[in-house]
Amino acid sequence: MFMVKGEGSRITDADGRTYIDLCCSWGPLILGHAHPAVTEAIVQTVRNGASFGTPTVQENELAELIIDNHRSVERLRFVSSGTEAVMSAIRLARGFTGRAKVLKFEGCYHGHVDALLVQAGSGLVTLGNSSSAGVTPGVVNDTVVVGLNDLGAAQTAFEQYKGQIAAVIIEPVPANNGLLLQPSEFLSGLRQLCDREGALLIFDEVISGFRVGFEGAAGHYNIKPDLLTFGKIIGGGMPVGAYGGRDEVMRTVSPEGPVYQAGTLSGNPVAMAAGRAQLSECLTPGFYENLEAKAKRLVEVVNAHAQAKGHEVHMWHCASIFWIAFSNRPAIRRADQIDPASMAKFRVFYHALLERGVYMGPSGYEVGFFSAAHTSADVEAVAAAFCAAIDLAFDNT
Numbered sequence: 001m002f003m004v005k006g007e008g009s010r011i012t013d014a015d016g017r018t019y020i021d022l023c024c025s026w027g028p029l030i031l032g033h034a035h036p037a038v039t040e041a042i043v044q045t046v047r048n049g050a051s052f053g054t055p056t057v058q059e060n061e062l063a064e065l066i067i068d069n070h071r072s073v074e075r076l077r078f079v080s081s082g083t084e085a086v087m088s089a090i091r092l093a094r095g096f097t098g099r100a101k102v103l104k105f106e107g108c109y110h111g112h113v114d115a116l117l118v119q120a121g122s123g124l125v126t127l128g129n130s131s132s133a134g135v136t137p138g139v140v141n142d143t144v145v146v147g148l149n150d151l152g153a154a155q156t157a158f159e160q161y162k163g164q165i166a167a168v169i170i171e172p173v174p175a176n177n178g179l180l181l182q183p184s185e186f187l188s189g190l191r192q193l194c195d196r197e198g199a200l201l202i203f204d205e206v207i208s209g210f211r212v213g214f215e216g217a218a219g220h221y222n223i224k225p226d227l228l229t230f231g232k233i234i235g236g237g238m239p240v241g242a243y244g245g246r247d248e249v250m251r252t253v254s255p256e257g258p259v260y261q262a263g264t265l266s267g268n269p270v271a272m273a274a275g276r277a278q279l280s281e282c283l284t285p286g287f288y289e290n291l292e293a294k295a296k297r298l299v300e301v302v303n304a305h306a307q308a309k310g311h312e313v314h315m316w317h318c319a320s321i322f323w324i325a326f327s328n329r330p331a332i333r334r335a336d337q338i339d340p341a342s343m344a345k346f347r348v349f350y351h352a353l354l355e356r357g358v359y360m361g362p363s364g365y366e367v368g369f370f371s372a373a374h375t376s377a378d379v380e381a382v383a384a385a386f387c388a389a390i391d392l393a394f395d396n397t
């Protein structure tokens with residue numbers, strides 16, 4: 001499907017069909033498509049030239065807006081994508097601690113950073129096996145993978161690699177392999193473990209940042225990571241990433257410190273202006289409460305429908321991120337609790353939604369998003385379409 005136009009909550013494909021969009025470009029468009037303030041900022045800025053290769057005031061303005069409103073970000077650095085943010089944060093953690101290994105969790109996606117394209121094999125603690133062609137064993141040799149919601153496994157990994165783990169990286173709201181909501185005690189347990197072992201805690205907030213609240217998951221769970229990575233929403237639909245966190249750690253980046261990082265188009269003024277316009281809107285009082293109410297309503301309607309019909313379906317949400325699982329489990333917290341066979345039902349559901357004018361990411365492992373542009377009529381239309389599409393999925397598989 002090729003999309004040619006987006007406006008508010010709607011997208012239009014090349015054949016002229018219009019859909020209510022629940023993908024929102026995989027999360028960045030928290031204000032919806034072509035929001036006037038964002039569009040205006042982009043157009044006004046680009047009239048003065050697209051890039052200079054020097055500092056620009058737009059970069060400082062976006063940085064200031066974030067630092068002033070986010071307790072975990074004392075300093076930050078802009079890059080051009082979420083992947084680049086994670087890659088740079090990992091290098092920084094290694095440079096700061098002088099250690100090599102990184103602990104990640106099965107089912108957490110951190111962009112296409114070679115060393116993190118790894119899933120767990122079997123066993124409690126597994127040294128990574130690459131999950132992409134072109135990633136050599138040498139590159140993933142320093143990546144340790146354990147299951148989510150398993151503090152014991154993380155502790156074991158620290159014992160096994162005593163003094164060698166530079167950082168624990170996690171999506172605090174894992175949202176790239178279903179929505180695997182973690183108990184807050186697990187996340188605070190990781191904070192304590194990192195403190196005790198002298199490792200850095202990195203929250204990959206590329207999806208959750210500015211989404212589950214302006215302060216993202218760090219604010220939602222009230223946990224202060226050492227480093228945070230951002231992307232998606234931060235650029236207002238333009239290619240932007242950033243990493244930031246504790247001042248002392250960030251000072252290790254060049255030119256102040258010995259950890260190199262640079263980017264020709266990083267801090268691009270047009271992208272910075274788009275990000276600033278979008279994040280300014282997010283600071284409007286009640287913004288996040290309004291967004292969350294939409295996801296809560298959808299989840300309530302769908303779960304009640306599924307229960308009444310006896311369908312084995314559950315929906316969850318965290319703020320305005322939601323996920324549907326064709327499963328009878330009341331909670332799914334780990335990647336291995338998702339039954340691959342359930343994706344047959346998702347495929348029927350997905351196509352039934354398209355026929356009803358609702359667009360979602362075409363995979364049952366992907367989450368959906370509400371934007372500020374979705375009206376309550378949109379939410380009701382989406383809820384009705386979900387219920388009908390679920391019924392079809394159970395009739396036809």
Ligand SMILES: *Cc1c(COP(=O)(O)O)cnc(C)c1O
Pocket residue numbers: 081082083084086109110111112171176204205206207231232241
């Ligand atoms: C999307 C995402 C990334 C990668 O960001 P890109 O901009 O696609 O490179 C990294 N981490 C998380 C948690 C993401 O959701």
